[in-house]
């Protein structure tokens with residue numbers, strides 16, 4: 001049985017449970033808000049417009065707290081329930097929410113599967129999660145089975161099989177399953193997207209993106225991500241964190257909406273950085289000094305799309321280096337390069353020179369970044385975290401499809417496992433599944449939204 005057919009078999013058996021869970025959701029009032037607008041597997045869910053969006057939040061660490069602070073400033077967003085395995089974190093967020101004038105959210109902290117109880121008990125529109133990677137899929141599935149939309153931090157899943165699981169649950173239960181890719185809302189990423197839409201780039205031919213962040217101290221920290229992220233580096237190789245680069249690249253290239261990732265090849269170099277860091281910084285008797293790492297310091301991947309575009313993606317988190325989320329978008333008429341953000345537009349830029357992209361801001365600033373909301377978007381990775389939350393809540397309020405959907409989450413997140421497979425086979429090409437099952441050919445391009 002192939003990987004894809006095995007997922008379909010799974011859903012057949014889950015079908016009966018799914019139907020009863022949907023009915024249960026309607027009976028408790030959660031699902032009742034959402035009419036059956038489409039046939040499963042055919043279109044994206046639309047929902048009834050509603051003003052108040054009731055949120056459950058799982059995982060209240062660094063990124064979870066950041067999201068909550070932003071959500072508390074989004075009109076109509078109400079934090080109804082919060083969950084973390086650490087009771088003190090739950091109490092801290094309950095206090096924070098109450099201080100803003102919202103009712104104290106119900107707290108859940110009875111172990112690492114208490115999010116299931118939250119999903120089963122609470123009347124919510126959406127369950128967010130900013131939990132460690134291995135929990136993203138179980139939390140999204142629990143949300144959707146219980147009649148709630150799901151929003152997950154990045155990457156949405158770690159395997160292609162789990163990506164199919166998210167797609168098939170979203171279709172079965174007719175729920176949104178959104179990956180919270182904040183970089184899609186970065187000011188320059190959005191300005192580039194706007195310029196692409198307006199034809200400034202001509203045809204997009206190539207992109208170079210990546211995540212280049214010295215995470216050595218974070219990975220050895222005795223709290224936060226240090227408690228779980230380093231462990232992944234002992235088990236696997238590949239690109240664990242492709243979404244910050246691939247999110248904006250996929251949007252600019254209309255992936256799932258006119259084009260499709262076709263295949264990738266991936267190559268890893270040596271894994272030196274973490275062991276050397278442990279040797280330099282940890283006491284001689286620390287057990288962590290004997291840990292061995294599989295994740296390369298630098299992993300490089302090339303993706304080709306069905307329409308022949310190429311994307312270079314890098315993951316680089318274990319060596320000394322300044323932060324860079326570089327992005328390069330190259331078309332038949334213009335090129336953008338990030339860090340520092342600059343462009344060259346044929347016929348407008350002098351000679352072969354770069355120009356600061358800000359020179360074109362009056363003409364090409366994305367409409368969302370011109371709104372009052374953008375002026376309020378001061379903190380959180382330069383403001384993009386607020387806009388990401390604002391847009392998601394607005395889509396739910398208006399009953400519109402979300403900017404990023406489950407097919408985008410799957411196409412981008414499956415790269416985690418597929419890069420590992422390619423690396424393990426001497427950089428052999430690996431096919432990327434078409435999670436839309438052919439609908440990418442007819443799906444409409446993503447609109448330019450203005451918030």
Ligand SMILES: NC(=O)c1ccc[n+]([C@@H]2O[C@H](COP(=O)([O-])OP(=O)(O)OC[C@H]3O[C@@H](n4cnc5c(N)ncnc54)[C@H](O)[C@@H]3O)[C@@H](O)[C@H]2O)c1
Nearest residue numbers: 059060061062063064084085112130131132153154224225
């Ligand atoms: N988009 C971004 O810019 C960005 C930045 C940082 C982190 N992240 C992502 O956010 C997620 C969380 O990262 P973080 O930095 O906040 O990590 P963190 O370790 O600070 O937070 C994770 C939280 O989840 C809790 N938790 C663990 N298991 C749980 C379970 N079973 N049920 C409920 N709670 C559980 C932990 O106690 C902790 O409070 C990750 O997916 C990460 O990749 C994204």
